[in-house]
Amino acid sequence: MLTHPIKQPIEYAMQLSAQYPWHQTLLMQLREMIATDRLPQALFFRSRSDYFDDTLLWQMAQLILCDERRLCGQCQHCHLNAAKTHPNVLHLAARDTANIDSVRQMGQRIWRSPTFDKPQIVLIDGVDCLSVAAQNALLKNVEEPPAKTVFILTAEQPARVLNTMMSRVQRFKHPSVDTHVILHWLQAQLTQLTQSAAPDSAEARVGDAKTEAEIGAVAALVDYSPRAAFALFSDPEKVSKIKQDKYRFAQFMQGRCDVDSLISDIPKADLGEYLVRYRRYIDATIMLLFQKSAEQTDKSGKNSLQYQHWHGLTARRLYRLRDVVETVTRLQSTNVNLMMQLKTYLMDWQHDRQ
Ligand SMILES: [Zn+2]
Numbered sequence: 001m002l003t004h005p006i007k008q009p010i011e012y013a014m015q016l017s018a019q020y021p022w023h024q025t026l027l028m029q030l031r032e033m034i035a036t037d038r039l040p041q042a043l044f045f046r047s048r049s050d051y052f053d054d055t056l057l058w059q060m061a062q063l064i065l066c067d068e069r070r071l072c073g074q075c076q077h078c079h080l081n082a083a084k085t086h087p088n089v090l091h092l093a094a095r096d097t098a099n100i101d102s103v104r105q106m107g108q109r110i111w112r113s114p115t116f117d118k119p120q121i122v123l124i125d126g127v128d129c130l131s132v133a134a135q136n137a138l139l140k141n142v143e144e145p146p147a148k149t150v151f152i153l154t155a156e157q158p159a160r161v162l163n164t165m166m167s168r169v170q171r172f173k174h175p176s177v178d179t180h181v182i183l184h185w186l187q188a189q190l191t192q193l194t195q196s197a198a199p200d201s202a203e204a205r206v207g208d209a210k211t212e213a214e215i216g217a218v219a220a221l222v223d224y225s226p227r228a229a230f231a232l233f234s235d236p237e238k239v240s241k242i243k244q245d246k247y248r249f250a251q252f253m254q255g256r257c258d259v260d261s262l263i264s265d266i267p268k269a270d271l272g273e274y275l276v277r278y279r280r281y282i283d284a285t286i287m288l289l290f291q292k293s294a295e296q297t298d299k300s301g302k303n304s305l306q307y308q309h310w311h312g313l314t315a316r317r318l319y320r321l322r323d324v325v326e327t328v329t330r331l332q333s334t335n336v337n338l339m340m341q342l343k344t345y346l347m348d349w350q351h352d353r354q
Contacts, residue, residue, distance in 0.1 A: 020226070021185060022177045023056050027071070029172065030060055034069055039119075039150060042142050044169035047125060047154035050223035051182055052174055054125055060152050061089050061121045077118070087115035095126035096333065100134040107141045110149055119148045127165065128155035129333055135162045142168050182224045183212050189226075190215070190233070206234045221246075223280060245274070249281050252350075253321070254311040259346045263339065271338055275329045282322045289315045317352075324349050 026045065033039050047054065058081060059071060065088060067075035073082075080086035092106050106122065114120040127135065139162060142151055153169060155161050190210060197203035215229075221242050222228035232239050251257035266274050293305040305315055324345040331341055 020051065020055070022051065022175065022181065023059060025175045026056065026172050027059060027063060030063055031070065034064060039064065040170035041145060041149070042151040042153065042169040043172060044127075044153045044155070044158075044166070045172040046158055046174065047156055048174075048223075050225045051177065053225065053227065054154070057123050057125055057152055057154060058084065061086070061123060064121060064150060065089075065116075065118050077116070088118055089121045089123060091123045091125075093126070094124050094129045094333075099333075100131060100137055103130065103134045103137045107137060110141060111146055114148075119150050120146070122149065122151045124151070124153045126155060127153045128157045128160035129330065132162065135165060139165050139168070179216070179224060180212075182226070183216050183219065186215050186219060186226060186229060187212055189230075202234070223276075242277070245277070246281060249278060252346075253282075253285070253313060253318075255350065259343055259350060262346070263343060266339075268339065271342070272329070272332055275325055275332075279322060279325045279329070282318055282325065285310050285313070286315055286318050286322070289318070320352075321349055 030039075030043075043060065045052075045056065047057075062071055062078055062081040063069070065077040065081060065086060066072055067077060072078055077086060081089070084091070090106055090109055092102055110120060110122060122141075124138070127138070130138065142165065145151070151169070153161075153165075158166065187210070190206070193206065194204050210233075218232050218239060219225075219229040221239065222232060232242075248257055248262060252259070252262045288310060289305060289308040292308045296304045296308075308315065310318075324342075328338060328342045328345060331338060
């Protein structure tokens with residue numbers, strides 16, 4: 001077993017992420033639009049932290065700019081896109097730098113003539129993280145863009161995007177992907193990694209034949225995100241840490257662990273990652289109540305969600321906890337002391353229990 005994380009498998013996974021087979025459906029739709037000259041001015045899809053990661057955003061830009069009008073990987077534009085340095089692509093990572101100034105700057109930049117005589121593409125990842133004022137500034141550009149400008153927008157929570165914006169975009173829907181498809185794919189990549197690695201090398205050990213169940217147990221910890229799963233395959237210590245943290249959060253929800261012991265050893269830099277996981281645990285627990293309720297509804301014919309609880313927690317309380325996690329998640333783009341905010345909100349939530 002490996003004791004030290006190694007970097008190579010993660011880099012390997014990053015290269016692979018450009019090839020997720022489940023991105024193909026959306027890319028084919030886009031290709032069809034380009035071929036029939038029906039490319040909309042603004043595209044939107046819901047981004048997620050799992051197996052639909054931001055590589056889709058870049059693939060869409062690449063597809064529009066590629067000389068072959070497919071992801072040929074050979075032309076100049078594909079090369080520039082792969083390096084994320086294509087001058088016709090303006091990228092705004094709204095999730096990290098959500099402010100009105102960056103939107104305004106982008107709004108000025110789109111009026112400069114593009115370097116290549118091809119569409120100019122504005123990629124904005126996380127429109128839902130922008131303030132209403134920033135979204136309004138963006139809306140002006142989306143409504144009256146320069147010729148040949150295409151906006152590709154994403155949001156994790158489309159409900160937080162202005163309706164006026166949503167009415168301007170063509171929305172792409174993810175196909176549903178069976179977990180087995182992802183696990184099979186991960187397994188195939190691991191096998192390939194082992195085969196191409198030198199015997200006894202770290203990569204060979206990471207790729208060591210794993211059963212689908214073993215891969216599944218690790219992947220489930222990170223929402224089946226292939227990138228994150230690859231990172232975990234090479235870091236068994238982190239796997240046990242995540243399991244411990246999960247247990248502690250369950251204890252916290254049940255009122256058996258106070259806020260300080262929950263959050264005291266979260267490294268500041270990892271807080272975002274923790275918040276994503278917390279939200280997933282809460283969602284899973286809410287799902288459990290829905291399932292319990294559905295079972296009883298069958299018998300009694302009445303909707304019984306309000307009577308269901310998990311260790312004394314009702315769905316309503318769980319939704320409130322979910323709100324806390326979401327509020328703090330949104331604050332990530334501001335300058336507030338996040339740990340302090342998280343602590344205060346969680347203490348309030350726990351206090352309300354009495
Ligand atoms: Zn190309």
